[in-house]
Amino acid sequence: MSELLLLIPLALLMGLAWLGAFLWSMRSGQFDDLDGAGSRILFDDGPRPAQGKSKKKE
Amino acid sequence: MSALSAIAPAVDLRDESRGACAHCGVSVPAAAGRFCCHGCEAAYGIVQGLGLSDFYARREIAPTARALRPDDEPEADLSEHVRVLAGGRYALTLLVDGLTCAACVWLIESVLARESALLKARVNLTTRRLTLEWIGAPADAMSFVRRVRALGFRLVPFGATVTETDPAERELLRAMAVAGFAAGNVMLLSVSVWAGHVEGMGVATRDLMHWVSALIALPAIAYAGRPFFRSALAALSAGRTNMDVPISIGVTLVAGMSLFETMSSGLHAYFDSGITLLFFLLVGRYLDRRARARARSSVEQMVALAGASVAVLDDRGVARRCAASRVRPGDRVLVAAGERIGVDGEVYDGRSDVDTSLVTGESVPEAVSTGAVVYAGTLNLTAPLKLRVRAVGPGTMLAEIVRLLEIAERGRGRFVALADRVARLYAPVVHIVAAATFAGWMLLSDIGWQASLLISAAVLIITCPCALALAVPVVQVVASGRLTRRGILLKSATALERLALADTVVLDKTGTLTLGRLELDRRCTPDDGALRVAASLARASRHPLAQAFARAAGPGAVCADVREHPGEGLSAGVVRLGHRRFCGVDAAEGDATGPELWLSRPGHTPVRFVFRDHLRDDAAACVAALRRMGLQVLLLSGDRAPVVSAVAGAAGIDQWVAGCTPAEKAERLAALRAAGRKVLMVGDGLNDAPALAAASVSLSPSSAADIAKNAADAVFQGELLAPVVETIVVARRARTLVAQNLALAIGYNCVAVPLAILGHVTPLIAAIAMSSSSLLVIANALRLALGTKR
Numbered sequence: 010m011s012e013l014l015l016l017i018p019l020a021l022l023m024g025l026a027w028l029g030a031f032l033w034s035m036r037s038g039q040f041d042d043l044d045g046a047g048s049r050i051l052f053d054d055g056p057r058p059a060q061g062k063s064k065k066k067e
Numbered sequence: 068m069s070a071l072s073a074i075a076p077a078v079d080l081r082d083e084s085r086g087a088c089a090h091c092g093v094s095v096p097a098a099a100g101r102f103c104c105h106g107c108e109a110a111y112g113i114v115q116g117l118g119l120s121d122f123y124a125r126r127e128i129a130p131t132a133r134a135l136r137p138d139d140e141p142e143a144d145l146s147e148h149v150r151v152l153a154g155g156r157y158a159l160t161l162l163v164d165g166l167t168c169a170a171c172v173w174l175i176e177s178v179l180a181r182e183s184a185l186l187k188a189r190v191n192l193t194t195r196r197l198t199l200e201w202i203g204a205p206a207d208a209m210s211f212v213r214r215v216r217a218l219g220f221r222l223v224p225f226g227a228t229v230t231e232t233d234p235a236e237r238e239l240l241r242a243m244a245v246a247g248f249a250a251g252n253v254m255l256l257s258v259s260v261w262a263g264h265v266e267g268m269g270v271a272t273r274d275l276m277h278w279v280s281a282l283i284a285l286p287a288i289a290y291a292g293r294p295f296f297r298s299a300l301a302a303l304s305a306g307r308t309n310m311d312v313p314i315s316i317g318v319t320l321v322a323g324m325s326l327f328e329t330m331s332s333g334l335h336a337y338f339d340s341g342i343t344l345l346f347f348l349l350v351g352r353y354l355d356r357r358a359r360a361r362a363r364s365s366v367e368q369m370v371a372l373a374g375a376s377v378a379v380l381d382d383r384g385v386a387r388r389c390a391a392s393r394v395r396p397g398d399r400v401l402v403a404a405g406e407r408i409g410v411d412g413e414v415y416d417g418r419s420d421v422d423t424s425l426v427t428g429e430s431v432p433e434a435v436s437t438g439a440v441v442y443a444g445t446l447n448l449t450a451p452l453k454l455r456v457r458a459v460g461p462g463t464m465l466a467e468i469v470r471l472l473e474i475a476e477r478g479r480g481r482f483v484a485l486a487d488r489v490a491r492l493y494a495p496v497v498h499i500v501a502a503a504t505f506a507g508w509m510l511l512s513d514i515g516w517q518a519s520l521l522i523s524a525a526v527l528i529i530t531c532p533c534a535l536a537l538a539v540p541v542v543q544v545v546a547s548g549r550l551t552r553r554g555i556l557l558k559s560a561t562a563l564e565r566l567a568l569a570d571t572v573v574l575d576k577t578g579t580l581t582l583g584r585l586e587l588d589r590r591c592t593p594d595d596g597a598l599r600v601a602a603s604l605a606r607a608s609r610h611p612l613a614q615a616f617a618r619a620a621g622p623g624a625v626c627a628d629v630r631e632h633p634g635e636g637l638s639a640g641v642v643r644l645g646h647r648r649f650c651g652v653d654a655a656e657g658d659a660t661g662p663e664l665w666l667s668r669p670g671h672t673p674v675r676f677v678f679r680d681h682l683r684d685d686a687a688a689c690v691a692a693l694r695r696m697g698l699q700v701l702l703l704s705g706d707r708a709p710v711v712s713a714v715a716g717a718a719g720i721d722q723w724v725a726g727c728t729p730a731e732k733a734e735r736l737a738a739l740r741a742a743g744r745k746v747l748m749v750g751d752g753l754n755d756a757p758a759l760a761a762a763s764v765s766l767s768p769s770s771a772a773d774i775a776k777n778a779a780d781a782v783f784q785g786e787l788l789a790p791v792v793e794t795i796v797v798a799r800r801a802r803t804l805v806a807q808n809l810a811l812a813i814g815y816n817c818v819a820v821p822l823a824i825l826g827h828v829t830p831l832i833a834a835i836a837m838s839s840s841s842l843l844v845i846a847n848a849l850r851l852a853l854g855t856k857r
Contacts, residue, residue: 013272017279021252028248035240045192048169052125 089123090114091219110218119177126170149205156186159199159208164221166195171220178214185211197222235294236360239353242291246346249287250339253280254834257339261831270332277329277336284338288322291345294352310490310536313497317527318345324524327517335521340528340833347841351536354544358557377409378402380453398456402447412454414439418633420610422446431585431662431678432611434635434646449610450633485564485805486539493535501526504824522826528833529823530816534840538808541848546801549852554769554784555794562780565764566798568745572693572791573736573758575750576704576714579768580686582786583751585611585662585678587619597674601666604629604637604644612664613637613644615678636664643667680710686718689788696795698747703727703735705754732758749791751775766791800851808844815840 034040090107102108114122150158166172172190175197179188184207187200199211212222256276263273292315299315302308318341325336378386380399394400394410402408404419420432423445432448435441441454501523508519547557557563577583602620605613607629626639636645643650643666650667652675667673683689690700702723704711711725724735736758739746748755748762751771759765759778767779776782783790819836822828828836 013275017256020255021283024248024252028244031244032241035237035244040240042191042193045169045172045190048192049172051169052173 107219113178113217114174117178117181119174122170122174125173126168149208151205152200156200156202157205157208161197161199161212162223163190163195163197163215164223165219166190166192174218175215175220178218179211182211182214236353236356239294239349239356242294243346243349243353245287246291246342246349249283249291250342250346253284253339253342256280256283257830257834260336264334274329274332277325277338280336280338281326281329284342285322285326287342288318288345291342291349292318295345295348308494308498310494313494313501313527313530314344314348316498317501317524317530320520320524321528324517324521328521335830337525337528337830337833340830340837343834343837344528347837348536351540355540358540358543358547394456396456396458400454400456402452402454404447404450406447408441408445408447408452408454409443410454410456411440411442411458412456414441414452415455416453417451418635419450419452420448420633422448422611434633436633449608449631485809486535489535489809497527497530500530500820500824507824508826518826522823525826525828525833526820526823529819529828529836534812534815534844535809537841537844538812538848539805541845542801542804542808542851545848545851546797550781550794550797553790553793555790556782556784557780558782559780562764563798563801565745565780566747566795567802569698569747569764569795571699571701571739571744571746573701573703573739573746573748573750573762574720575748575752575755575758576702576706576711577680578751578770579749579755580702580714580718580788581680581682583680583770585615586681587615588677588679594674597666597668597671598676599623600626600642600668601644601664601674601676604639604642607631608637612662612678616664616676641669680714682714682717683786683788685787685789689792690719692792693795696792696799698795699744703732703758705729705732705752727754729754729757733761736761747795750779766794797851804848804851808847811843811847812840815843 039046088103088107089101090111091103102111114120148159150160152158163171163175166175169192172192175190176188179185179199182188182201184203185199185201187198188211190197197215199208201207201211215222256279260268260273260276262268263276295311295314295318298309299311302312321337321341325338325341328334328336377389377394378401379389379394380386380401386401399415400410400412408421414435414437416437418434418436421435421441422432423442435452440457441447441452504526505519505523508514508522509516512519543563546563550557574580598616598620602616603624603626605616605620606623606625608614608631610631626642629637629639631637632645632649635649636643638644644664647663647665650665650673652665652667652673662678664676664678665673666676693700700720700722702711702715702718702720704714704723704725705727706725708725711723715721715723727735732755736746736748740761740763745764746762748759748765749767750756750759750765751768752775755767755771756775756778759767759775765779766781766783767775769776769782769784771779771782781794783794815836819828822832
């Protein structure tokens with residue numbers, strides 16, 4: 010049964026890591042705009058301060 | 068914005084958008100070029116110049132959203148809305164009107180990314196808000212705002228009091244995450260304990276499992292249960308009881324008893340039941356909260372957009388924009404062509420046509436000239452008008468309608484949702500059963516108080532309304548999701564329940580049963596030659612009747628030198644198109660039931676064109692469908708009797724009333740309610756708003772006046788009336804499903820509660836019963852979404 014002493018804390022730590030990641034992503038506002046985030050990735054050239062870099066893509 | 072200057076040489080430039088403005092997508096007279104106005108041309112230039120032309124390929128134009136046309140909106144002072152952050156940074160949150168898709172988000176963010184002073188410019192598509200953060204001066208906001216405005220989006224300052232997301236919603240989500248984590252891990256340990264019962268697990272190992280479970284479950288319950296504990300305490304201290312009281316007592320009791328069992332090395336601990344129960348309840352609570360928050364935020368947006376401004380002329384005749392609420396009676400106000408009039412006033416200069424359809428329901432524009440009185444909420448069509456203000460704020464017709472609206476809304480009373488009514492009955496029953504179980508075991512057996520208490524705790528856990536708490540929110544989420552996919556936006560959380568109960572439908576005419584758009588009546592059109600000539604003049608104007616010509620005749624040439632005579636008609640040399648007097652026709656000739664235009668040409672007798680406001684394509688079919696569903700259909704209109712009767716006949720409605728004022732409409736609805744009818748009102752105009760609020764439930768098309776959309780419980784998009792039928796169908800199915808779910812939940816209780824009272828419920832049975840009933844309820848609710856996806 011001694012393996013339990015390792016496995017249970019290990020499982021708990023993994024669970025806690027997930028919980029921490031979720032709470033962090035929530036706090037950093039990643040759940041604020043579910044509609045927008047879904048389609049944002051479709052636009053490859055993310056808005057960047059790209060002065061004078063005019064693309065010719067038509 | 069001038070219609071006349073938009074006449075370009077009749078060259079076909081429309082390579083990508085036939086007959087539609089290349090920027091905003093609004094249909095333009097075919098020969099008028101690629102743009103509907105200078106604003107759009109400029110916006111198109113900006114987008115092309117920044118190399119962002121992909122926008123036009125990527126966007127999805129929502130046919131019902133506000134066109135992306137840059138207007139000559141006032142430059143409202145935004146500095147009072149700017150928030151000061153630490154480190155010399157400033158922030159501003161604005162509501163973006165005209166945002167339809169992710170491409171709009173991309174366009175705005177890309178344009179603003181070129182502003183080096185901006186630290187952050189982020190558009191939230193869900194809440195339609197733009198958040199700006201920059202270093203510099205508060206006044207810099209105006210330059211950023213101007214850039215976005217030039218693209219055609221309207222920006223409305225949003226009070227800093229409105230937070231981004233609801234803090235209560237966030238707390239529920241956090242509690243749900245913690246409960247979910249704990250439930251999963253405790254369940255893992257519990258499964259091994261249950262397996263140990265069969266396999267013969269040693270006492271020491273079982274105790275270890277129980278202790279670890281306690282270590283996870285107790286803090287999690289303390290944290291995730293706070294929303295319930297708070298609400299239960301509040302209810303108890305007010306001398307009431309609600310659903311949260313049995314939940315709180317049950318969970319606390321179970322946690323306490325399980326801890327006691329663990330310490331005394333007992334056989335069963337119910338930590339998993341307690342935390343799983345909380346998790347399921349939090350899921351239901353969160354879904355419910357989100358639905359409510361969405362409904363509320365759509366209302367907030369409509370309110371924010373309703374605030375308009377007015378151009379006031381000072382002594383030197385210079386126009387200055389200010390909020391409509393700051394205008395004083397006697398002030399002089401300039402109303403540009405195409406602008407909505409913000410005050411009640413008397414015209415002292417200018418001639419124009421005014422579209423009063425939102426106020427009176429009349430579909431033909433009214434010609435006004437010096438001395439005429441115009442009302443707030445109407446639309447100035449053809450030429451600028453100068454007004455002397457008669458009344459503002461509380462004195463206007465608009466304000467009168469708002470007042471009626473408030474009275475009607477107060478009369479609607481509070482509708483008690485089905486779930487709340489069930490909860491009121493449920494809580495006392497649960498407490499009595501649990502107490503009786505404890506008393507029964509104490510009196511009739513000799514197992515001692517701890518065991519008796521454990522059994523009665525099991526009763527509380529088993530009766531706890533897992534399935535019941537999910538039964539309603541899950542159905543609501545699925546139903547509103549299905550409606551949203553069809554372009555129907557629910558604004559009120561209880562709208563579905565009220566819709567399902569409706570037994571009478573009251574329809575408005577203009578803009579609801581009809582499209583509110585005049586079309587040339589082809590049956591009465593004299594000959595194609597006359598139509599071609601008339602259309603060549605009409606293409607130069609933005610008057611609704613002229614635009615109807617352009618639509619009927621299709622693309623074609625524009626006559627040179629067309630002059631617009633506001634309130635009278637159009638002329639090109641000796642050819643005239645317009646009012647019968649303008650064309651020199653005797654007033655007695657022909658009957659004048661509907662809107663008409665005359666064409667006079669030298670050498671021809673004057674020709675008459677008749678216009679009709681077309682029914683929505685499926686109006687008759689929808690009325691028939693509503694009838695088949697057992698609903699009575701009525702038509703209430705502010706228009707004249709012959710017109711209303713014709714429309715009612717075409718749509719197959721036999722009960723109609725014409726010439727109703729806003730107050731009369733609301734009164735009729737009140738009378739119907741007094742007769743015990745549950746009325747669904749469908750309307751779009753300002754004059755319908757009080758009636759919309761007076762009805763037990765109301766719908767309005769997205770083309771409606773802001774105030775009507777505000778008063779309605781749901782807003783539907785598109786050119787068809789079918790969403791009305793669809794909404795009722797979904798509402799009725801949702802009601803059936805809610806009833807089924809409640810029956811399932813109660814049926815489950817009928818089986819499980821006797822078992823619990825007899826003391827046969829082990830943690831294993833409790834877990835199986837609870838999860839299976841919850842899953843069953845969710846699966847049943849999902850049936851509503853099935854069969855609609857293609």
